[in-house]
Amino acid sequence: MTGIGAAAAVALAGVGAGTINTVVGSGTLITFPVLLSLGVPPVTANVSNTIGLVPGTFSGAYGYRRELTGQRDRLLRLGSASLIGGIAGALLLLVLPAGVFRAVVPILIVLAIALVIAQPRLSRRFVGHAQQHGSQGRHPVLLWVLVLLAGVYGGYFGAAQGVLLVATMGALLDSNLQRVNGLKNVLSGVVNAVAGLLFILLAHPNWLYVALIAVGSTVGGQLGAVVGRRLSPAVLRAVIVVVGLAALTKFLFFS
Template identity: 40%
Template sequence: MPEVVTYLLLAGSAFLAGAINSVAGGGTLLTFPTLLGTGIADTVANATSTLALFPGSFAGSWAYRRELRSVRKFVLRMLPVSVVGGLIGSLLLVWFPSAFKVIVPWLILTAAVLFLIQPTLNRYVRMHQGEHGKVSTSVTVGVMAFQFLVAVYGGYFGAGIGILMLTALSFMHVGDIHHMNAVKTFLAAMINFVSVIVFIVDDLIRWDYAAVMCVSAIVGGYLGAHFGRKLPAVYIRWTVIVIGFGLAAYYFAKQ
């Protein structure tokens, strides 16, 4: 494949991923397989994809700074387990790269299933959300343990962690859906931040690809947030779902 075409495909996938993440989520399901198509190793593709989409997560956290201020105590409580879990997940990717190649189809399938059941989980979240109310210690510990597992998965692969976090946060009465989205976005950004550091230290980033994709993802994220309100999110979500299941089937068949 000509190098110019490769860069155009990577830029296009990152642009679409940034736009999709700003509306529905699931951008990793576009950038990761596109990077794999260039012939680089699975772990390098995953690491480069994480770095390429990280600026969007960070920008989203900044956009939610007002909501975050009102729930900062809860965020600080969840931050250590998120950072430690993300660190462990990214180290597992570095330490056991051969295992990652084997479970890639399962990771993609898991992400696709999460997006498929997202409306059901969203309804569940709305039923349990609230701005006030006491939360038992056992529920708090359970949510923190669940967040740790989500962070490990996020550090290792990451597609769909926002959906998982929103479901758990619905038990904690941290506020309305906007406050929960703020917490979810910030914690996801911190998980990605830790992962990116590990991937950089272990030289897993394909920098020329990452640079092009970062810029495209930022532009896509901005335009997606600006124009996404005019396009029904359900169409975008089903596009991600179809792509996810198709990719999972492809990689299962390839194995």
């Protein structure tokens, strides 16, 4: 692929990832495989992808600002868990040998694909259950710990972090799915931002691809907030699953 073609592919992947992250989560399964296909080493691809997606996550959160009204206390409380978890996950990526990441990523991709497929059932079961019981933040300590663990996962790899957050908060909060999704976008943004800052200071990202993903994901975040709500979630999930399987194949057989 030519330099222009590679740049265009990364930018378009950024748009797709920003859109999907805002609506569903798991946009990493769009950008990460594209970077791998261009010959970027796995850890460098993950680092560059995380930094590049930071503007897109906050763009999506801004698009969901109406749903965030009245959730300031939740954001502050759960944001602290995401902050700590994101730091821990990013440090794990930087401290552990690259071989560990190569060994673990196929498992994480399979987990991410499974979560994306199961998301409708998770949303119906957990969000509906919380609303039915009129819970007002049941088990706040458990919720904080689970958001922390999702942050560790997100700081280390990131794919399907949003799905984990929606399932967790849907189970333990009384908010509807759109308000939960708004929270998810902010918390994912916190994890990406703190992990990205550590990667900027301590790692070696590919700055060209970072910039292309950043621009694309910012546009995609707005598309996800405005247009993505009108798209079929089933279509988005199908795209994520296909791309995720391609990433898994690439990782297992061609790297």
